[in-house]
Amino acid sequence: MPPITSDAVEPARNRAGRGAAGREGRSRKLSTIARHGRLQRPSAVRTGLKIVASTLAVALVSGGIVAGIALWDVAASVKPGVALVDSQGEAVTDLPAIGAYPGGVNLLIVGSDSRDGQDQRFIDPEVDASGNLNDVTMLVHISEDHSNATVVSFPRDMFVPIPSCPDPEGGSFDSMSRQKLNTSLSYGGLACTALTVSQLTGLEIPFAAEVQFSGVMAMSTALGGVTVCVADPIEDEYTNTFLSAGEHTLEGYEALQFLRTRHGVGDGSDLSRISNQQVFLSAMMQQVKSAETLTNPGILYSLAKAAAKNMQLSDSLTSLDTMIAIAMTLRDVDLSNIAFVQYPNAAVEGGVEPIDDAAAALFEALGNDQPIQLTGATGSGAVANPTDPTAVDPAEGADAGADPADPAATAPPADATDPAAGGAVVLPSSVTGQTADQRTCSRGRTLDDQ
Template sequence: MNPWLNRRMPPHSTDIDEPAGDAAARRPAARGPRPKKLATIARHGRLKRSNPIATGLKIVASTLAVALVSGGIVAGIALWDVAATVKPGVALVDSQGEAVTDLPAIGAYPGGVNLLIVGSDSRAGQDPVFGDAEEETGNLNDVTMLVHISEDHSNATVVSFPRDMFVPIPSCPDPSGGSFDSMSRQKINTSLSYGGLACTALTVSQLTGLEIPFAAEVQFSGVMAMSTALGGVTVCVADPIEDEYTNTFLSAGEHTLEGYEALQFLRTRHGVGDGSDLSRISNQQVFLSAMMQQVKSAETLTNPGILYSLAKAAAKNMQLSDSLTSLDTMIAIAMTLREVDLANIAFVQYPNAAVEGGVEPIDDAATALFEALGNDQPIQLSGATGAGAVANPTDPTAVDPAEGADAGADPAATAPPADATDPAAGGAVVLPSSVTGQTADQRTCSRGRTLEDQ
């Protein structure tokens, strides 16, 4: 018998875009018993509590630095405000079960920066428009993204993990003591409900072979606040998007989205591509690339006012790991991203193939991807954007990301070795076509889907 069968199961994995009533109707009438805590296993190490004096000195240093750079005292006052809103952090552990501590400065971090961003479907503390928080008790990581920045800050990759991908889940620390049992095969979006943010970080770390010292969990309100802080994001829609589940109806053309509209655009799947979660990922990448183009063109990362608004939105609406509650760390990561050229920022989907009930990893392609990231090598995509995105049809300079790719190729084909670099691509590792996505400089549009096609 598989070890995970005796373990407490999380709430039923439902779509975050389903009406509350439909989700509740399919939820099992009763849950299994809570897993027993292993009394013989000691608690995992925790990060040391912050010293008030040391924390105060960090805040003062960060305040002075930003005040000097911006040439004004407003940014300094703003940082004090952000510091007061930061929630208590979550202790992360590495693959050896040791507490993540003694982190070096971002610029000197060995192997680059690995930051996990988790989007939770929990309704707890959210606007009533998203459903009854008491009935909607799920806490699934329906969005899981790993941000990798190379050590020399020359390139960055954002990997999206399909929520319905079956993966092993390692033994995770129980916040109340002991550990939860490991599981041999479970959907990745259940990891948050088993052991919280630390468990999702461990799961992704084991899957990718990369240590993850930084992590953040964001709920619906956080996405709304961040998009509003940017003043909205302008996206291109190639075909009309019609989705009754998220109440998203967008005509073909450009739309500037913020707040609730931006959130629903990111949540829609029925209204894009083939209606699958994989289409939703490529649609989200359209939004992310448009956002990065906007941030770069407007020099957002050099504007202390906007940086403050983003930091405030993050502090109020995100659960951060202990390692991210430091103001200087948050600022350093933002400044690191500022150095990366748009052409060297890639948004990719974890390579996967369909199986009954979900998808499973394509191991050879995943190995090529994460060996390249682990070695801080730039990557080159050879696959398409995915079912939810197309090249911008009104932009003569836009190049179809799928051009030159073998559309009939077997997505499970053996990937080239991780050191198979293309001299014409500046030494970048050429990934197999099963790794879909786009770079931040590519102009793409959402492939809409009307009610008639659903």
């Protein structure tokens, strides 16, 4: 991983007992009252009803106990939260309780490359295990009326300004005018990455979660695996990912390595990895929707536990009801209204930089809760699935960064909304990605091409 180059960077600092109250009571003698005559023999129907009633009572009580244990188990798994602050430096508070979240949601998901405490399979003697870079940074935006959602992926090597961030040990870190986005996590932790993305997008971010390798593995396993399409063989010695062309159901370690592979997809760049991850995410959402996962308490519990045990959450996310409330907002969003996009960027020496006009069009639409319409390619890490006529084939080299000198790629069309698409904002072609209803395949890359 690239080292942090700025000399301004400082290292980030980074059973309850049950009371036993006894009650005093007098023993009460139960008397038996004898009645004249024979007792009536209970009928088979009456006996059957009693058995049913007893069984139902036991089931309800047992179910309540199991539910209580499950809730306690999840709550006990939650790690201490990270305090987030808004753009004014104020703590994020006063968040609603359980139920479909009453309004819009901005949730930041950060994937850390830290090997600290991870499976031995990820320990490389040549890699600093104490490093903590945000190699994956995604912002999930759900509109206030819950009619549409957008997941924006930010390139790790994109040069951005990093604002002054709170130091967990007190005080604050200095701001920096130009650093790669993936240094923000090691600089000031999850709160710093949230502030950086908030400044970059103009959106307040009240929820954030940091996940490491083990967390991704646990989440994919809780889903029972995700079936992805591979157009060409994927061969990557770095992540030990070797997949033939066709469909593969991935979970645990294999799912994680598929998401991590860079050398084995597209042109081998981090941008290709983003579009490859979008193949996985769209397949996952299709699977979640078809299996009605968001209405299945058992699966939701497994996912909540996996998240609580394996993620570092912001204070605002550490309550179980908040996690479920956010999940419930996606329950009724149509797949065609869930978009996975890449932050518009252009290639520069040593990385990429934002395309400001295109980014402004994207985040103005999200800020106004307007649906978006993509005109750009899916990216060089993905191709259209032949069985899906709605998917857009990526242009050659589309993932290598747009040409900032090309007005057509960087600015929205003159008519920025499409009445035929329900007033969706038409985005410039430099905003690449796909919708969750599109079936796409990973564009593999063999060792011979590396």
